[in-house]
Amino acid sequence: MSKISENNLETTNSRRDFFKKTAVYSVSAITAAAVLAPAKLLADDENIIHHVKWGTTLGDELNKYPYGIPSKYEHNVVRRTSSLMSSAGDMHAAVSMSPLHELEGIITPNGLHFTRTHNGVAHIDPNKFRLMIHGLVDKPIVLTLDELKQYPSESRILFLECPANGAAEWKGPQFNSLQFVKGMMSNSEWTGVRLSVILDDLGIKPTAKWMLAEGSDGSEMSRTIPVEKVLDDAMIVWAQNGEALRPEQGYPVRLMLPGWEANLCIKWLKRLEFGAEPWYCKEETSKYTVLTKSGKAIQHFYPLETNSIITSPCPEKPWKNLKVGQMIEIEGLAWSGHGTITNVDVSIDGGQNYKEAQLKGLVLPKSWTRFSYMHKYDGKPLLLQSRSVDDSGNVQPTVTQEKGIIGVEGVYHRNSIVTWEVRADNSVHNVQVRTDNCPS
Amino acid sequence: MSKISENNLETTNSRRDFFKKTAVYSVSAITAAAVLAPAKLLADDENIIHHVKWGTTLGDELNKYPYGIPSKYEHNVVRRTSSLMSSAGDMHAAVSMSPLHELEGIITPNGLHFTRTHNGVAHIDPNKFRLMIHGLVDKPIVLTLDELKQYPSESRILFLECPANGAAEWKGPQFNSLQFVKGMMSNSEWTGVRLSVILDDLGIKPTAKWMLAEGSDGSEMSRTIPVEKVLDDAMIVWAQNGEALRPEQGYPVRLMLPGWEANLCIKWLKRLEFGAEPWYCKEETSKYTVLTKSGKAIQHFYPLETNSIITSPCPEKPWKNLKVGQMIEIEGLAWSGHGTITNVDVSIDGGQNYKEAQLKGLVLPKSWTRFSYMHKYDGKPLLLQSRSVDDSGNVQPTVTQEKGIIGVEGVYHRNSIVTWEVRADNSVHNVQVRTDNCPS
The missing domain is CATH 3.90.420.10 (Oxidoreductase, molybdopterin-binding domain)
Known part of the structure; x- marks a missing residue:
């Protein structure tokens, strides 16, 4: 085992030691999972022949791009914008969202950072x-x-x-899109x-x-x-x-x-x-405050809440060509403005049962943290959810719990659990599941 | 103090504990240094007036760049290329070098990655x-x-x-340029x-x-x-x-x-x-081997060596407008293909004396690690060097020591200490300093 995983096998309870533990690379699900490879064995595949032909072509000269750009095949991996002005289409007061479904690891390339x-x-x-x-x-x-x-x-x-x-x-769900639901980060x-x-x-x-x-x-x-x-x-x-x-x-x-x-x-x-x-600037009185049920507004409400979202699968990135019995990774991002993510749980039944996901890669304070949960694909529909916890003890709330905190018209600091419905055809849909039977 | 620095104040000796310590953010020189700010106090500065005027201008619409690009003012921050073919100017077999003098932190943006x-x-x-x-x-x-x-x-x-x-x-020194001396990484x-x-x-x-x-x-x-x-x-x-x-x-x-x-x-x-x-492919027999003095070649010579380089100041990025007595940061990068950087020493007198620099930010295995050394500027010329050590005990060699290892015609795996001469006018020059009095 590498030093990385060796280190993570230790468990301690003090907060100081916890921090040390999580700040190194965490062990991903990789070593634990018995992954079944797609069973397409080597044969006379015409694609191989096509593939090998590439080796005969002279490529671009290296000075073509002093500052490099993405492959032409990635032209759909872009920020997508929404106007916030009354004159539709005016993009001066606007937001552009990161294509979270296309991102890997924890670094967002600068060209795709939300704005x-x-x-x-x-x-x-x-x-x-x-x-x-x-x-x-x-x-x-x-x-x-x-x-x-x-x-x-x-x-x-x-x-x-x-x-x-x-x-x-x-x-309730408005967009069948990870990019539009959570892309402002x-x-x-x-x-x-x-x-x-x-x-x-x-x-x-x-x-x-x-x-x-x-x-x-x-x-x-x-x-x-x-x-x-x-x-x-x-x-x-x-x-x-x-x-x-x-x-x-x-x-x-x-x-x-x-x-x-x-x-x-x-x-x-x-x-x-x-x-x-x-x-008391305009942007901290007329906006960026939260009206609660009592009629009072929450001001000075600064840290972003403990949050998480499943990024694979998602509406834009459904599973493809899976075989029943195949192990497949459910992956997502967790983050908290209060500190470091300590754990994430994943549910495949709309929140009735949760199982612990594994954090993977670097686990750093006030940074995205990747989580991973290995699922044995059985062809059945799923209601996927993730729920994160941070080192201040904050737990990501359900939709109903959230309404109790930020009110029924609260549009800021939303961090309630999101549900992706995976249908039998593997398409993924943004739905709302109520498991706590509270009035809205 | 934050959890980050609190954690780093601990010292332990076991290797496992060392790894835990270094894998979190290291404390930089920041908290330790008494930095003297440039003493330009607020006054009727015409630039302020000019500056304030910016607030009156409507900017670009946000959908102008679905995939963002750098500011037009950064047009000189590019990879620079060198042809490796006999037909000068042909850039099919070529190398492009990263502008290390312009990079910050440890992430290289994809558009500037060497190739x-x-x-x-x-x-x-x-x-x-x-x-x-x-x-x-x-x-x-x-x-x-x-x-x-x-x-x-x-x-x-x-x-x-x-x-x-x-x-x-x-x-010996060929290029008065950090980008051309070390930019192939x-x-x-x-x-x-x-x-x-x-x-x-x-x-x-x-x-x-x-x-x-x-x-x-x-x-x-x-x-x-x-x-x-x-x-x-x-x-x-x-x-x-x-x-x-x-x-x-x-x-x-x-x-x-x-x-x-x-x-x-x-x-x-x-x-x-x-x-x-x-x-025994072409690229591991005719190239990427190292001919030693004995006439034998080193093959299967894979990990990159323990290395470091000062990135600020450097030939492209000399200090400007310093005042005598001002504290200024000497900064650089250290890395080792054998593991994790454990420490870096800096010399201001061409290797006669070394003092310990501080590692800052994330210290991860087989990754760039930033180091920092605070220097009280006294207007005198300097011979700046850095020397790194990794957790396998490898120490970056002098030029003479290196010649003993990879031979006098060794062009691969060069990791000897580089010297930047800082002259009284603050210009920076790539020079070679021999402190070990060995024959070449």
């Missing part, structure tokens, strides 16, 4: 970029991009999720500087309790952040998956608040101001 | 793709791409390096299936000691792999950083041999054959 814009994608000249940090600090400052990058850098793999991810589904390696490092230099006054972050896009998108989060793990990032941020991700820099609502992570960042009170 | 082709970039129709596995197996088989992907998948972050990386430098998250999982199904005969891997590109690139490596951690991968392999990386599938020479990781894979003896 939400409030007034279009800004294009900022990095030579003219300035970041102003002022308000309740001892030494207010204006930084150029070069000056900002002189601070020591840090890289973390983190998810970003729009708090309205899945919003349209709050009245992605996961990348982000590089930048911790704000606490900069504030060590500038000095933050004791009266500073809130930070305003303001973007330089057409909407001057702005939000207010509690200073505890700023000093904990907030970053100003300039790179995503190794390269400069893309324009739609806030080039040249954006704010990054690990685990918190993506809309707080202001793009095209130009100004940070420290103050004693929240600013 | 080596022997007969151009092949374009394989995934619907016509077949993988034949035959020879000394109980059940020879031909798999379609869908059938291959039905196996349970696994994702790992791994480096790929051409064994000829830095080859041109074996006679990259690091990505790869997803596919372990070959051991497939072979569990097919059954491998006890007489099988070697595996031939053959590509379907114009050169029918082929190499022979010992079966121990195949059964240990070899993978057939179909995704890189979350999406389908790029054409130049072997779309739709390539072989992945973690830590071993990239040229063994056959692209556009079409055939795997198991046999009792090595095949």
Whole structure:
């Protein structure tokens, strides 16, 4: 056995040890499963002959793409957009969703990262970029991009999720599509500087309790952040998956608040101001609040909830050509803005029974975590569900439980369990299953 | 303190515990360093006024790029190519190098991953793709791409390096460029299936000691792999950083041999054959062997060596506008095909004295690892070096030590310490420093 799996065979109970255990690669279902290969043995297959002919062709010269692009055969693997403006078709206030059904592992390639814009994608000249940090600090400052990058850098793999991810589904299934149900999220390696490092230099006054972050896009998108989060793990990032941020991700820099609502992570960042009170910006009063049954709204509701979704099979990616008795992998993503995923359970009967899935690959805090459950295909219809738990003890709720928390009109912070119905023909459908018999 | 850094404050000595410690995020130099910010305080800066004006502009509509591309301001961040054919300028047998000086963190975006082709970039129709596995197996088989992907998948972050990386430098510094000195390597998250999982199904005969891997590109690139490596951690991968392999990386599938020479990781894979003896293909006899002083050649010389390089500063990325007394980060990459990097030392005086750098971010086996060393800038010239050690006890050699191992004409597996000279004007130059006074 490799060191990786050897390490994971240990079990301990303390939280510190748990963290150590989960932060290495987890053992996937691979070694445990008895996989039956498709029984297509070697024969005079005309496709082989065709296949071997490829070796006679001269390929493209290597300097054709100084910056590479995907294969022409992958032209359908794209972000898909939805306008959020009253003038249908206008894509300035809009959202584009990641094709989760086509993604593997935990890194989202930059070209497929979901995006939400409030007034279009800004294009900022990095030579003219300035970041102003002022308000309740001892030494207010204006930084150029070069000056900002002189601070020591840090890289973390983190998810970003729009708090309205899945919003349209709050009245029940609307889209027969993983991309449209959960595609307002992605996961990348982000590089930048911790704000606490900069504030060590500038000095933050004791009266500073809130930070305003303001973007330089057409909407001057702005939000207010509690200073505890700023000093904990907030970053100003300039790179995503190794390269400069893309324009739609806030080039040249954006704010990054690990685990918190993506809309707080202001793009095209130009100004940070420290103050004693929240600013109550438009985007934290008229929007991004949650109206509860009592008539009161939840504000300052920042971390994304414990969540999970099955990505294979899914409506866009049904199983094909399975044989009865074949072992097949049910796979998905789990994530929590509160911390690290500790386990995921999978149900094949709409939530009546759950069995523990295996976490696989890197299990990191505030990052997508892949889970895997091996299923022996028997040709029968299924009602697939996944339910995640994080290291703060949060458990992903059912639809009914969720309505009790965020109200019947809650469109933000939706994290209830999603059900995929797998029919006998293997087509997959987005359905709602009520197992807890509560009124809606 | 976060859980991340709390965890890393522990020190233990056993190898198993060491692995646990390093596999989580390491503490960077950030918290330890007293960083002096550039002392440009807030004032009537005309740039601020200019900057604020950005907020008035409507940006691009979001559906402009279903698949996103970099900012126009990043047009110089590209792979750079070198022809390896006698007909100058022909780029079918060629190499393209990653712009390491522009990369952050440990993920290389797919568009910037280095590439080596022997007969151009092949374009394989995934619907016509077949993988034949035959020879000394109980059940020879031909798999379609869908059938291959039905196996349970696994994702790992791994480096790929051409064994000829830095080859041109074996006679001494040739290029004043990090990209041309070390750019034949990259690091990505790869997803596919372990070959051991497939072979569990097919059954491998006890007489099988070697595996031939053959590509379907114009050169029918082929190499022979010992079966121990195949059964240990070899993978057939179909995704890189979350999406389908790029054409130049072997779309739709390539072989992945973690830590071993990239040229063994056959692209556009079409055939795997198991046999009792090595095949001694052209590319493992006339090339990719190392002639030693004795006149004998080293064959079957597969894992990449323990290595490191300083990426900031470097010839393409000198320090700018530093003030004497300012703390500045010396940063670089370390990697080893034998396992996990355990430490990196940095010298500012050409190897006379070394001090321990800090590893930062994820420290994973057979993956790039970032290191960081905080330096108090005093305006004096420097001779910067880095030296890495891995968990098998391998230490990166000096130039002279390396010549003793791979001979005076050795162009493969070069891993000797590189020296960057930082002059008083902060320009950076590729130089060779001999500190060990041995004959060449």
